[in-house]
């Protein structure tokens with residue numbers, strides 16, 4: 317019997333140090349993959365070069381290793397599916413872009429460049445607000461358009477409904493033209509948008525299971541639509557609850573949510589952090605220090621999934637007390 321090799325990934329953006337919420341998601345992605353006997357990939361999402369910093373890449377790698385995670389492929393480990401930095405994968409995105417363009421799925425858009433650049437770079441942009449009004453839809457993308465080097469490129473959505481049957485979160489259906497609208501796949505400054513890059517990368521890297529924060533649930537139908545148009549395989553998705561602070565706000569790098577540095581300064585051990593993170597999402601009854609390997613051996617795939625489903629419907633999974 318030949319089983320498909322499970323492949324998971326963690327794909328941080330190096331726009332700041334990882335906070336505890338990021339680390340919890342990384343830990344869960346690693347557990348899901350390792351419990352399935354799979355292959356784990358670290359991919360650095362530094363497409364938005366102006367916001368990314370090389371020093372954060374080193375810090376992210378150091379912090380993940382400190383916590384006790386390992387990966388089979390990544391920027392520091394190499395592997396057959398590289399490069400593992402999105403900033404070095406432009407040719408692959410270009411290729412997918414040209415294929416979509418040849419299908420007539422893309423059109424250049426000359427509307428409010430500032431807003432477009434902002435929306436395209438944000439992985440967490442909501443699909444339901446600010447639906448593109450279709451102003452530039454009449455361009456067919458074949459070159460008969462106004463000469464303007466600053467056009468963004470949008471994906472022409474159709475009236476198809478895309479259903480996401482998530483492994484953890486409730487099912488989601490989006491009708492692409494009315495719920496999402498034509499979305500940017502390449503910004504006016506030439507940078508490929510997150511939606512295109514992530515879809516292409518997950519497919520080309522052979523990712524079977526995408527475990528990530530529930531803030532990205534909403535953008536998944538866009539990725540599925542692109543994958544279908546490109547004839548690429550669709551992964552399974554596991555959207556897991558985000559960690560919130562004591563005030564109930566979700567941790568965010570831009571709000572200065574603290575990473576591991578202050579904990580390390582206080583000589584808190586990786587085992588203590590792993591125990592707290594695992595308990596915060598119901599993988600342990602009580603927070604007790606343990607290594608990632610010990611946590612891995614205390615679970616199996618079915619238990620992990622059942623506990624994550626339970627956590628997704630419980631507000632308690634939002635808090636970790638690591639003060």
Ligand code: GLU
Pocket residue numbers: 326327328329361439514527528529532
């Ligand atoms: N790079 C994205 C982030 O750091 C995550 C993308 C993903 O997991 O699909 O928020």
